[in-house]
Amino acid sequence: MNLLVCLKQILDPEVPIRDFRIDAEKLEAEQGSANLVTNIFCENALETALQLRDRCDGEITALCFGPEPAEEVLRKALALKVDHAYLVENPGISQYGSSGAAMVLAAAIEKLPEFDLIVLGREAGDWGEGQTAGLLAERLGMPSVSFVDQIEPIEGGVRLRRQTDFGSEQLTAQLPIVASITNSDTNLPRIPKTRDIMLAHRKPLTTWSLEEIGLDEQSVRAAASATEVISLNAPEKTAACEFVAGDSSDERINDFAERVFKIIESL
Amino acid sequence: MPNVISCLLPGVDFDRAVEGLLGEADRVAKQLGLRHVAVTCSSSDVIQQYAASHSDRVVSVQSHDDLDYQPESCLAMLDAACAALEPRVVLLGQDTYSQELAPRLGYRLGGSSIGDAQQIDADGDRIRVHRSVYGGKATAVVQANVEPVVIWLRARAFSPEPERPNAAPVETEHFDLDGSGNANFQATQIVQRQHESAAGVRLEDAQAIVSGGRGLGGPEPFDELRKLAAVIGAELGASRAACDSGWVAPGLQVGQTGKKVAPELYLAVGISGASQHLMGIADAKVVAAINTDAEAPIFRHCQFGLVDDYRNVIGPLTERLVDLKSTSNE
Amino acid sequence: MYLLLIPTVAVFGYGIFRRLRQWRIGRPVSRFDRPVQRMIRVLRLGLLQTTIWRDPIAGIWHAMLFWGFVTLTVATTIVLIHHDFNIRIMQGRFYLYFQSLFVDILGVVAMIGITIAGIRRWCTRPIRLVYSDEATWILILLLVILASGYLLEGWRIAATDDPWAAWSPVGNGVAVASLAVLDRESLRVAHVITWWGHMALVFGLIAWAPYTKLLHIVTAPLNILTSNLDAPAGSLEPIDFETAETFGVSSIEQFTWKGLLDLDSCTECGQCTAMCPANAIGKQLSPRDIILSLQQHLSAASRQTEKVNGDQPDGSFSVIGSSSSLAPEALWQCTTCAACVHACPVAIEQYPKIVDMRRYLAMEQADLPDTLQDALTSMEQRGHPFRGTQLSRMDWADKLGIPHIKDVDNAEVLLWVGCGGALVERNLRSTRALAKLLQRAGVRFGILGREESCTGDPARRIGNEFLFDTLARQNIEQLHSLGIKTVVTPCPHCFNTFANEYPEFGAQWETLHHTTYLAKLIGENRLQLDLQSARQITMHDPCYLGRHNGITEEPRDLLRHTIDSDLLEMKLNGPESFCCGGGGGMSFIDEPSDQRVNVERAQQAVATGADTVAVGCPFCATMLEDGIGSLAHDSPVEVKDIAELLWEAIDDQPTTSETNT
Known part of the structure; x- marks a missing residue:
């Protein structure tokens, strides 16, 4: 099974509220002394993919759309032994705007070998809209399921468990499919071994510009601005x-x- | 003329969210000077009737199957129904299914989508949505530059509108989902639904937590806390001191060395607020506390508090909440 | 007789050789520098055995036995030289006073020593000992050897009618008593037979010794000779991540040869376990059992090596989890307080081995308790271990106007606050007090503010050396680029890592604990304390200040300035202090409520009758405050950092002194 996990780097959600500042120009949070981290639901998505790979043969590709420092997110994924890592460099397009992200991810995916299963975090800890998985599925013309916390291989596809308002649902799905992953006690992110962390920095990691995946900045900006943040306030x-x-x-x-x-x- | 559409998905029970969704759609339609069409994929008569008395028109979407939610077919039905209605704004609720379909519907309608709306401004040229971002640390106003815009709401936070004197006409549209030629329809199938009691919710995932500490003085008062928690649909938590004393199970411990929780509401009763406890509730959106000591550290970390002995408070508070709940459900 | 010596030496030699070969499977480590210092240490710890005296009974019997046998060995050697080499040295006063009287008495002393040891072993039975048949047989054998020695002497006196018999009172006694029963000729025969018996026993003992705990007669001095001179309380070894084959230790040969020599030096005395705070409150952790369990692994490994006839055992000796003492749960109970190392009479380093094994669990297996992993992740991502803290690094400095170090001209010191002092609410007031004292003394100091990070102390002791290594290098680069010469820190953990561990990574600044620096300020009259309070203070020595760094008096001197009464000391104080339970990452672990080190220490503190527990460590402060809180709700006993107590002793504190929030 060929798996793709999309990862996003975000501002550390645990930045203390008193250190939280807003960049009034860019309309996003200032990084300040806070760190950038892998979005937690993306870590759950990666863990879900790793568990699936443990159970059936296959490879995992990690894909990230983000600025240069987002390479760190992919290095961490490599430390957890994903097989391939691709960074599509963001030339400064607002992190808001899931439709821009979905456009970029879809274009990158078209360049890669076909995937059976594409997993994403259910939402990101910064803007938290949870739109990207659905938009990506539409762009790829694939079916999609949200809030999944367990995936297991079955004859001809996968069985998914997802969380709902009333409890849980089991779904069977043919492949390929896009799934957004939520957290549960079954997909707590594993910790990389130190040696793998060290090796991760020597593993190949492909960086693509937008042009290299057949897009240009303008069209991505246009897609991203379908919805636009026009004000951002941190209440005192x-x-x-x-x-x-x-x-x-x-x-x-x-x-x-x-x-x-x-x-x-x-x- | 374009329409404002509210979508009611299958498998959703009639509750506050349905009221809030239809209420907000009505208000948005009014602000935009448009008509409010309710698209219902629900087999619930209550929902059908409520929709009819809170919109200008109801389109009841039916398939030949019974109305069981399946992501791909439901999306196709909604897409077809909405596309035919010349939508400008499409509103969905906050249930799992609505959240799942909203962005996809927006894409299919050739528009945009916004999730988790807490307020909608429809009085300008553009639809604007207020939403909480950065884990509640900030509020953003997001503008839809491409329409139609599909928005899912924190529907329970929106108030209902009064019933209209005349029920709207209900049209029924049938969709043939079997031979429609869309291979994706069968690509995913929900094969089993499992209803879990609220007791199954992990503390880490709980939306609301009522937590007790050393100040409760023994195991018995926790029974009262349990009642309070049940009334507001909250989980029970405890401080380390309470767990250590054996008043409640160790698994309920919240704190640096226990569970780290992130509820919308954390109600701390008789908890003084040791550093290590506070580290477990850093992600709670609203912390409220009841404590006899106004100087207790917990009060420096909560939004609102009540200085009183819990013994005088829990009983009346529970009763009052029962009252509030029953009035709101009427 | 000399024929008998050959097999004895051969068996003894083989025993020692086997051990030597056994140790050689370990990794290299340099422990032969500074020979003079090392010899002095051997004399102090090995000859005077200062550490054993912590338990006076053990001190006495061991000294009696030790000096008794030393004397007898010397005397025997003299006899040998006199008779067999024909060098006439047993003459005159020397013969009378030493060779006769003194030796005679010391033999008795040794026998009394054995008796005391026997009484302990069979009657009072302290739990820290290991009760093996081997130990019993050794005592019996020693006693028989001594007794037969007296028989020999007595019968020699009787047979030869020694004119100087009176100088050997015990021997003479035996002679007089024997003559009453037997005639001289029979005694002469008996003497010869006993002589051979005695010699056989002595040679037997010598041959057997390397295979028993008596091996420590050889290994203990050797172990002390090669012990860790730089950190008598033990230290952790950096890992060269580029070359290391394994991170940490899971099989016996991954220890250094010194680590293996440690194992063979153990006398099973149990002092380490007796002093271990985790063990004291009923936890599974027992440093002695860890050492003994590893010792068995070593023997097994070396037998295996003999079989496969190569240097590399086949890796089947995974030690972690192989016995209850080596179970991961036990390893995760160690606070790295170093009480074990401090207590060990033969300079074994117990807790560094625990950390070695933790390293394996943390780095090779990525398998460690969740809350510890949370702390590590937080250190990695946020530069502090307190996941979930709602404080920022500058909250404590609110309205104090403390500049960033780079904005301070001619800065005297960098105040390194530490995560514990900045991000745990309880400690903000201590940190404020310290800063106000420095301001008061007119010290030109600055801070790093939000740029400060974790020193990596918890990471290192939890076993994630890689994270520690990363943090250490980052911090060193930062402090060097700022040209920092002197750092003052209120955290003994930061102090210890900076002062003792960072130099190995190239750090070149001087680090002072705040108590040392405050004492200096007072000594230079830059800070005057005016008030004496009626507080009844007991001082809790932080392990990383007292035991690890020997700083016990300066904090006490400071405290004496602030009170008019004497300090109330806990029984375990100074270098013997009982851990607060917070070291080694343990403040991030939830201990079972009936097994909390902090509660035990809080009890000891409260038992002194003090109303104030003075500490010099943010971790101790929170642990002890928690501990006192669980002893009694609303306990009047306060936990105060020494800086807080000093600030109280300032007469005209600004009235604006804001309430600390």
Whole structure:
């Protein structure tokens, strides 16, 4: 089985809220002293692919669309022993705009040998829209399933388990297929061995420009700007807790209950 | 004339999300001066009736199969139904299926898609969506430059609109999914659905957590917390002190050396907020606390709090939440 | 008689040779530099046996036995020289005072020593000992040898009617008693027979010794001679990642030859396990059993080597998990506090072996407890081990106006805050206190702020040397590029890595723990303390300050400035301090609630009656505060960093002194 996992590099989601700043020009978060990391759901996707490869023969290709530092994400994937790694270098197109990303990934995939299964993280920890898998599937003309947390090979395809609002579903699927992967206790990312981390830096990694996959910056920008961030604000979070007020205990409890309820209602 | 479309997918029960979705579609349509068409793929009569009394027109999509959600065929039906309706805005709910199909539908309709909307501005030239980004650390306004735009909403967060005096006409469209020639229809098949009780949710995945600490003084008060949690659909968690004391199972421990959780709501009861506990709840969106000590560190890390003995609070709070729930469901 | 000596020497020699060959399967390490220092160490630890005296009973009996046998060996050698080489040295006063009286008495001393050891072994039975038949037989054999020696002497005196008999009181006693029963001729015969018996036993013992724990008579001095001069509390060896075949140790030959010599030096005395904090609170970890278990692996490996007749065993000696003492769970209980190394009378390095095996688990198998992996991932991605902290590195410095080091002209010191001091809420006030003290003293200092990273201490001790190596090189490059000459840090872990471990990676700055630097400021009169509080203070020595670096008095001197009473000492203090439970990455592990090192230490602290536990380490501070919290809700006992206590002793603290949030 020939597997492709798409990986995204994002700003460390654990950057403390007090260190979180917004670049008002670019309309994205400032990196500051924070690190760039592999998106966690992408790590789950990679783990799912690795488990699948453990069970049936095949190769895993890792593909990333991102700026130069995103190579690190692929190096980590190589340390976990993916077989091939491709970086399509982002010349500075906004990280928002899943349609741009989907366009690039699809073009890169067309250049590569055919894949049976393409996995992506369900959403990224920065913009978190969860659109890329679906858009990629459409561009490739493949079926797709979201929120998958387990994949196993069966005769003529795969069986997928995915999480739903009410529990879980089992699906059977013919190949090829695109799956977006969510986290569960069955796909906790494994840790690379030190030797593999060291070797990963010597493994071949192909970097493509947009031109090399038959695209140009302008058309990707155009696709990406189908939706556009026009403002971005980090609300000044006051460290102080708001103590519910009220003359009587009942009033305070009522106020408290309503606040709790408002959040619960929105879930 | 273009339309604002709301889509109700199969397998979705009637709940707050349906109300919020139809309500918002109605408002967006009003702002744009367009008609609101509800596209229902649902076999639920309640949903059909509700849609009819909250839209200008209902298109009920039926296939020859019973209306069982299957990703590829459902997408094809929605695509066909929406394309015929000259859509400008297509709204979907926040259920698994809607999230799954929204971007694909947007692509098929030749438009764009936006996910996880918390607010929609439809009063300008362009549709704008407010959404929470960077794990809740920021809010973005996103503009759809290409239309139609397909948006899935955090539907429960949107309020319903009042019922209309006259029910909208319901048209039924039949789709033949068997011999349609699209090979992809059969490419994926949901073969089994497993309903899990809420108890099966892992703390790490829980949307809401009610957590108790040393301040509870013993195992019994945790029963009350369990009741409270059940009312608001939350999971039960605990501080290390409470787990150590054997009041609850060790698996419930939240903190640096326990579970790291990321709920929308973390309600800490009788938890003072030791550093190691706070490290486990760093990703919680809203932290609320009940504690007798106004100086407790937990209050420096929560959005709202109540300074009181939990004994005076939990019972009345639970009752009040039951009331709030029943009024909202009416 | 000399014919008998040949097989004895042969068997003894083979025993030693076998061991030597056994050690040679280990990796090379250089341990023969600075011979004078090494000899001094052998004299101190080997001859005076200063470490054994920690347990006075063990100290006494061992010294009695040791000096008794040393004396007898010398005396026997003198007899040999006198008779067989015909060099007349047994004459006059020397003969009377030494060869007769002193030897006679020391024999008794040795017998008393054996008796004490026997009583311990059969009556009081301390749990730290290993109760083997071998140990029993050794004691019996030694006793028989001594007793037969007295019979020999007595019968010689009786047979020869020695005029100087009175100078050998015990021998004379035997002679008088024997003559009462037997005649001189029979005694002469008995003397000859006993002489041969005695010699047979002595030779037998010598031949047998290398195959028993008596081997330590040879290995202990050798082990002390080749011990770690730079870090008496043990140190961790860097890995050359370009050339190393395996990272860490999973099979016995992956230790260094010194590591293997360690194993054969063990006397099974159990001091290490007795002092191990994890063992003390009932955990599985036992450094002694680890050493003994590894010793068995070594023997098995060397037998295997003999069979295959080559230098490389076939790798079937995976040690991790081979016994309960070597189970991964046990290895993940070590706080690297070095109490074991400190306690060992023969300079065995126990915890570095644990770290060696952790290295294998962490780097070769990538198999380690989740929360430790979280800490490692966080160090790698965020430069600190506290995953989930809601603090940023600059929160503690709020409104203090502390500049970045590069903006400080003629900076005296870089204040290296450390992750524990910046990212754990409880410690912000300690860090603030320290910074305010430095400001008060007019020290030109700066910080790295958000650019500060982790020294890698937890990574190294968890066993991810690769991550440590990476962090160390990054930090060294950064500090060198800033031209840093002196670093002051409130974290003993940072201090230890900077001062003792970074130099191996090329670091060239001087590092001081904040207590040392504050003592210096006070000594130079740059900082005056005005107030004495009524606090009742007990001082907890952080392992990486006291035991690993021998700094125990400076912190106490500082504390004495702030109180009018004496310090209340815990029984285990100074270099003997009991770990807080937070070292070696263990503050990132959830210990079972009934087996918490910090709770035990908190108990020891509270038992002194103190109302304040003074610490000089952010990890100790959080561990002990947690520990005291679990002892009693709302305990009045406070945990304070020494810097906090000093700041309290400043008279005119600015009234604006904000509340610490």
